[in-house]
Every structure is written in structure tokens, then in C-alpha cells.
Amino acid sequence: MSTATAPAVAGPAVPQPYRVVSRRADTVDTVTVELAHDAGPLPAFAPGQFAMLTAYGIGEVPISLSGLPGPGDDRARRLTHTLRAVGAVTRALHAAAPGTVIGVRGPFGTGWDVASAAGQDIVIVAGGIGLAPLRPVLQAVLSDRSRFGNVVLLVGARTPADLLYPDELLRWGTAGVQVGITVDRPADGWSGHVGVVPGLLPLARFDPARSVAFVCGPEVMMRFTARALLDRGLPAARVRVSLERSMRCGAGWCGHCQLGPLLVCRDGPVVDYTVAGPLLTVREL
Ligand SMILES: Cc1cc2nc3c(=O)[nH]c(=O)nc-3n(C[C@H](O)[C@H](O)[C@H](O)COP(=O)(O)OP(=O)(O)OC[C@H]3O[C@@H](n4cnc5c(N)ncnc54)[C@H](O)[C@@H]3O)c2cc1C
Ligand code: FES
Structure with a gap:
């Protein structure tokens, strides 16, 4: 063995x-x-x-x-x-x-810094495998529930069969989290939302003046989600995203993960949208 x-x-x-x-x-x-x-x-x-x-x-x-x-x-x-x-x-x-x-x-890399969001509403938006890095955020918030305000979790998946952690999504909903789910392609029997995940934001109850958002998914999804959050009144400094680049050393030595002025492995992956916004709008970077 x-x-x-x-x-x-x-x-x-x-x-x-x-x-x-x-x-x-x-x-x-x-x-x-x-x-x-x-x-x-x-x-x-x-x-x-x-x-x-x-x-x-x-x-x-x-x-x-x-x-x-x-x-x-x-x-x-x-x-x-x-x-x-x-x-x-x-x-x-x-x-x-x-x-x-x-x-x-x-x-x-950097973390989501959940503790710094104490006292705020929490808005978590995940696309596909992006729910994986956000699951510990939910777990940390729910283990210390009284320190946070409303908790919103919006999840997008390609199909109902691609949804991650379905049992936990149910449990989190029962625990008072506002869980919204949408899929790109419904299967037979699916009666939930169909469409992109930022489309769920208007349904979510949170106070933009006292909220922190945590967003992870494909770049295009993060761009549209961040834009919708900013339109709703969240400042870019309180929208956190997780960047993704191909990596070698993981420790800031090789330069393989450079994105503009950032080494994503060292300065990210989690950055706020004042940093990510200008980089995600430049396609060639
Ligand atoms: C900070 C960070 C955290 C990550 N966390 C996770 C995680 O928790 N779980 C997870 O599954 N992945 C995660 N990833 C993505 C993961 O690292 C890549 O999927 C992996 O490097 C692909 O390597 P590979 O050799 O298997 O495929 P490759 O040979 O590198 O890629 C094969 C094909 O898949 C495409 N591809 C590569 N990455 C992705 C991707 N992410 N999504 C879709 N297509 C892709 C490539 O363009 C290529 O066409 C993370 C990436 C970063 C930078
Ligand atoms: S992977 Fe080497 S510097 Fe980021």
C-alpha cells in the first residue's frame, strides 16, 4: 500500500x-x-x-x-x-x-478575506466550476452566521446535470441563504430559470450600500456580473473576483501567469474589481 x-x-x-x-x-x-x-x-x-x-x-x-x-x-x-x-x-x-x-x-495566492465582509450583506455569484472556490466562503459565513447580513448565492450551470453540490444548495436554501439557480440548457422536467447568471441579480434581496460580492466563473461571466453589480450600486472596491491564468511556479517567480501589471499567482487570484475591471476589458492581455 x-x-x-x-x-x-x-x-x-x-x-x-x-x-x-x-x-x-x-x-x-x-x-x-x-x-x-x-x-x-x-x-x-x-x-x-x-x-x-x-x-x-x-x-x-x-x-x-x-x-x-x-x-x-x-x-x-x-x-x-x-x-x-x-x-x-x-x-x-x-x-x-x-x-x-x-x-x-x-x-x-490571495484569499476572499471573508472576515472583512462582517456586518455586510453577502452576494456570491458562481458560474460552473467557479462554485468550487466559493463554497468555503459560504461555509465560513454560515459557521458564523450572526456576523453577516443577507446572504445571496446565485449559481449558473450549463445544464441541470452540471450543477455542483445539489444537496448543499438545498441545505443552504433551508438555512436562509437566498439561492438562485439558472442553466444554459434545460433538461426535460426543469422548471427553474434558464439564461445567464447575472439575469438572476434583479431577483436578489440585498442592500448595495452595505454588501460585498464574491464572483467566480468564466471571464465573460465575471465581466457581465460585475457590470450588473455596479449598475445596482455596489462600488467596484466591494466586488471581488477570482482571476484565472495558466501557471507554472505558483509563487511569483516565473512570470508565466502575468496579466498586465499582475502576477496572478502572487497578486491574485482574488482581486477587487478596481484592479480586475480594466484588465478584463482588454482582451489581448
Ligand atoms: C487560481 C486557479 C484556481 C483554479 N481552481 C480550479 C478548481 O478549483 N477546479 C478546477 O477544476 N479548475 C481550477 N482551475 C483551472 C485549472 O487549473 C485548469 O483547468 C487546468 O490548469 C487545466 O490543465 P490541464 O493540463 O488539465 O488542461 P490543458 O491541457 O491545460 O487544457 C486542455 C484544454 O482545456 C482548456 N482549458 C484549460 N483550462 C480550462 C478551464 N479552466 N476551463 C475550461 N477549459 C479549460 C484549454 O484551453 C485546452 O483547450 C484553476 C485555475 C487557476 C488559475
Ligand atoms: S506562475 Fe510563476 S509567476 Fe505566477
Whole structure:
């Protein structure tokens, strides 16, 4: 049986071996995995930060943290990631069965800084796999519910079968979160919304004068969502988005993830829209 023991000397450039301890298929191309190693405490990841995950012999990709442990939860000793198979590395990670050893570096990048939104209404807008990095935001808010105002979660997916975490969407709704769901292409029996996710914003109850928005999804979706939030009266400084660029080092050394003046792995991925807005409107960057 393979074991996953951290090397005695490790740094941000050295992947540490972790074992896949659980694997849940979320959709046809997406899984949530929990990773653990046998030596020492886990590194402390904040919501919004990412790890570089290595499929040994194939390559390494950035993948965000997608879950926080509950109080007293054994998962405090595990890292949770949700990943969609799109290419060679993510396909290999997607296929990794429990017991498989994969490499982990991190945490890297900026987080959502949920604590700084205390006292505000929370507006979370996710497109597709973008719900994965936002799930820890919801978990953090709900674990400290009295510190926040209204909580809105708007989710867009390609089809009903592509919706992530359907059981949790129901639970969050029961817990008082305003959950809105829309799909691009309805299936038979779908009676919910059809269309793009910013189209759900007019239905959401929140006070733009005291709200913070957290947005993650394809760039075009983030642009339209941010524009709709600004039209509703949210200042750009209180709209946070998570940027995505191809990465190599993950630690600000190689320049591979440059976006205008930013190194996304170091200065992002989470930035506010005063920073992201001008960059996302320039297509060539
Ligand atoms: C900070 C950060 C956090 C991320 N977090 C997550 C996460 O939590 N879960 C997750 O599944 N992914 C996440 N990603 C995206 C993930 O890193 C990429 O999907 C991965 O690098 C693709 O590598 P690959 O070798 O599998 O595919 P590649 O060979 O690099 O790409 C294969 C094909 O898929 C296309 N492609 C690449 N990336 C994407 C994408 N994101 N969506 C659609 N098509 C794509 C490419 O253009 C190419 O055509 C994150 C990316 C960043 C920068
Ligand atoms: S990936 Fe190397 S600088 Fe960002």
C-alpha cells in the first residue's frame, strides 16, 4: 500500500506527497477529492487560495481549496479540492482513486478575506466550476452566521446535470441563504430559470450600500456580473473576483501567469474589481 509522507525538507517549490482519501463524483466530468498526508499538520489554506496539484509523470495545475472542515471534523486533517477534467493533468487527477499519491504545493495566492465582509450583506455569484472556490466562503459565513447580513448565492450551470453540490444548495436554501439557480440548457422536467447568471441579480434581496460580492466563473461571466453589480450600486472596491491564468511556479517567480501589471499567482487570484475591471476589458492581455 502506498503511503503519503511529507519529505523532511520541503519548500514552496517541492510538491509534497498526499494520498487521495476520498473521491466523490459530482458530475460527469467533476470530482471532489480529499487529500491527506501522514506527517505533521496540514498547511493552513484560506478560502480563495489554491494549491499546485501534481499528477506524477504528467504535470501540475493550480486548483482552489473547495471545502472547510466543520467544528471537530476529522476533515481538519484533509485538503478538499473540486476539479473538472479538461486536459491531460486534470483528467489524471480526476481519475485518481482513493490511495493514489499526488503532489501538493501551497497554499498560494490571495484569499476572499471573508472576515472583512462582517456586518455586510453577502452576494456570491458562481458560474460552473467557479462554485468550487466559493463554497468555503459560504461555509465560513454560515459557521458564523450572526456576523453577516443577507446572504445571496446565485449559481449558473450549463445544464441541470452540471450543477455542483445539489444537496448543499438545498441545505443552504433551508438555512436562509437566498439561492438562485439558472442553466444554459434545460433538461426535460426543469422548471427553474434558464439564461445567464447575472439575469438572476434583479431577483436578489440585498442592500448595495452595505454588501460585498464574491464572483467566480468564466471571464465573460465575471465581466457581465460585475457590470450588473455596479449598475445596482455596489462600488467596484466591494466586488471581488477570482482571476484565472495558466501557471507554472505558483509563487511569483516565473512570470508565466502575468496579466498586465499582475502576477496572478502572487497578486491574485482574488482581486477587487478596481484592479480586475480594466484588465478584463482588454482582451489581448
Ligand atoms: C487560481 C486557479 C484556481 C483554479 N481552481 C480550479 C478548481 O478549483 N477546479 C478546477 O477544476 N479548475 C481550477 N482551475 C483551472 C485549472 O487549473 C485548469 O483547468 C487546468 O490548469 C487545466 O490543465 P490541464 O493540463 O488539465 O488542461 P490543458 O491541457 O491545460 O487544457 C486542455 C484544454 O482545456 C482548456 N482549458 C484549460 N483550462 C480550462 C478551464 N479552466 N476551463 C475550461 N477549459 C479549460 C484549454 O484551453 C485546452 O483547450 C484553476 C485555475 C487557476 C488559475
Ligand atoms: S506562475 Fe510563476 S509567476 Fe505566477
